[in-house]
Structures are given as structure tokens and as C-alpha cells.
Amino acid sequence: MKVFVDEEKCCGAGSCVLAAPDVFDQRDEDGVVVLLDPEPAEHLHTAVREAADVCPAAAITLGERA
Template identity: 70%
Template sequence: MNVIVDAGKCCGAGQCVLLAPDVFDQNEDDGIVVLLDATPPEALRAAVREAAEVCPAAAITVEERP
């Protein structure tokens, strides 16, 4: 899995941080997403997929690797 965030699309809702705090964080100044781990371990992948699905700004892209 490869995770990509588009900070320009992020609206700062924070759902990603709530679902996968080891992978996502928010900038303290403006609440915009900060990617902590672009290749998360298997144990976190379901939460990352859910975060991408619920992101109101569609700022998270998940690329699955074979």
C-alpha cells in the first residue's frame, strides 16, 4: 500500500487522524493533513482505507501494491 495525500484539497475535518493516528496527523496551525507513514504496516491498512473513503475532501489516495 502507498498512501498519497493532497494537502491542497484537505479541509481539516480530521477524520483521518481519528481513524489512523499512526499514519495521519494535522498541522497545528491550520489543521491540514500531514502524512506520517506513506507505506503503513498491514495492521493499519484497513483503517487507512476507511480514512480515504470517509475523507470529505477526497484528499487521500490509496494505491494498492501487488
């Protein structure tokens, strides 16, 4: 799994951090998403999919590893 974030779309809700704190964080100054791990381990995939699903701004997209 490959994770992509669009910082321009991010509204700083923080749902991604709650769903997958090992993969996402937020910038202190404005709450915009920070991608900690663009290719998370398999045991984190369910949490990352949930984070993408609950993102109110649809700022997280998922793909496959090349």
C-alpha cells in the same frame, strides 16, 4: 499499500486522524493533513482505507507499492 495526500484538497476535518492516528496527523496552524507513514504496515491497512473513505475532501488516495 502506498498512501498519498493532497494538501491542497484537505479541508482540515480530521477524520483521517481519528480513523488512523498512526498514519495521519494535522498541522497545528491550519489543521491540514500530515502524512506520518506513506507505506503503513499491513495491520494498519483497514484503518487507512477507512480514513480515505471518510475524507470529506477526497484528499487521500491509495496505491500499491512499486
